[in-house]
Amino acid sequence: MEKRAGDHKRNVTIDDVAALAGVSRQTVSRVINRSPNVRDSVRERIEQAIEQLGYVANLSARRMGGGKSFLILAINDKARTIENWSAGRGNDWVDQMLFGGMTECQKHGFHMSFELVDTEPDQARKQLSDIVAALRPDGVILTPPHSDNPELLELLERRAIPCGRIARSEGGAFVDVYMDEEGAAYEASRHLLRFGHRRIAFLSGNPTYANARARLAGFRRALAEEGLGESAAVTGSGDFHFERAEDVVSDWLSAPNPPTAIIADNDEMAHAALHVARRNGLAVPSDLSVISFEDTPGVRFTLPPLTAIRQPTAEMFAKACERLITVSGGGDGLGAYAVPFTLVVRDSTGPAPE
Template structure:
């Protein structure tokens, strides 16, 4: 027996396939009596809508794509930080898409590869998404933005480095978050605070470094160049850079790492040196990943609203695809961060 199609439901209900599509997608401007008739017909026939059938009734694909950096797949996305970040991006956007009858697709983009232009163009041609959520570094990639603009594909940039003239964005204030965390350490009495910078290709790494430096200078505290160490968001880089900080003649009494994985590496380095966290050296991180709550001691960190940002991005794109948002309206959504105070930070030793 052949499967039931949108045409069968339309015929049984005595309506157009456009009306069936509107009902199945929970769109407004459908009379209650008409909605009930279509749903009753669909129920009797056992109809379950699919993407191709729904697309027949209009120009939408009912697909929202998320561009994720493929270059970090092995080194980072398989780490806890990467897995947690990606799962939160998926969770926030998937819940919104499911409620609206859209499908969410994760697409890996190799920004370092020579074929990035062809790769993105092929994805847009094949998927014809109603919108794209751009995560770093796609959110600032000139080639990706150019192709999306040329194709007329709506997009929202999550956590971009640059703001002006590059389309809608949803973000948090990384500079302010790092500044507040540094102020927290200074408030505990720390004056020698080392900082481990994240992966340099990401705008958030520079922003968090800037926030740390602003807070130190505002309190009149000098920052020797060797107190700022370059990491890459991995546990191993946190371990190595913390060991370099601990080897200084006057070691820092606190280490602030610009993500949790590196902060956990710093805690391991402190233990390897025969020292205690926070008794000898306090440690703070950034992200509020699951490992920050399960580490010993539990990690003081910054919670960034990743799921909330992707949720807002998905809502903006779905509203746009339904014609409910002006294409001229600038979008700049700033979401709040939260400082999470745990046991890894304390006043410095006497």
């Protein structure tokens, strides 16, 4: 299966372009890289040659020669991602990550690469170290829980690779992009309070996550502002899982003085709330309002379609890429950036029952 000579055109290189345009190789390089100091007539001649030959620079060669990779690397938690994928339970986090990242990178002539890394500290360190050594990315984006791993942050810092975190984090020379979780929970709660709900349950995911705590805080703030005491706020953890959420909601709905609205920390738990409501003969939203935090594709098709806080995942990755590309080019871009969320109102929320 050897390539026979003459079997097909040899790949066209920068020297072919230089020869055709009658200039030196590095002048062509200047045009490719939009460097200044090329006479217009020469530039045009070179551009024509490029066009005519269909020349596109070999990216690996550019990386080798210039020490730039034109690559932003996005890292996700391996175990969790694989588990979701193999259960056919992909939410669209990865999709939105690629959407925002690929689109933004392309604008700048960059590529986005997506890799998985384990959470266990030793493995995480080794795996990220290897990936970075092999790929030499110009920037790395870390998502939770990696974004909170000091060893990984230090590794990237030591190798002078600009690093972005999709999380609200403090300290260090990073690009931090996040959504205002506290504010989103506040808005979701306000939406329900305006409908007259006076007993609201917050079905949280996992209280060990900083996000979960921030949301809970926003929820409490909204209730407090309305002058509602602690008794108005029902809370419990469904650990992001359908079955566990079902149990918690069942308990709530069969207790005396049940909540008239539920805010769920993710869509899967919101689905569970819908199922339990139906089993208990409660109509949504007339007997019970449900609102979710996530807005994955399926929520438009539930009965009824779910009102939800939409995470700006794509926008966050786009922003992180844009900033990292700036930083890798020597520009000024470190810092923290909040990206706005949206409350998508559908049919699962309505006035509180009498």
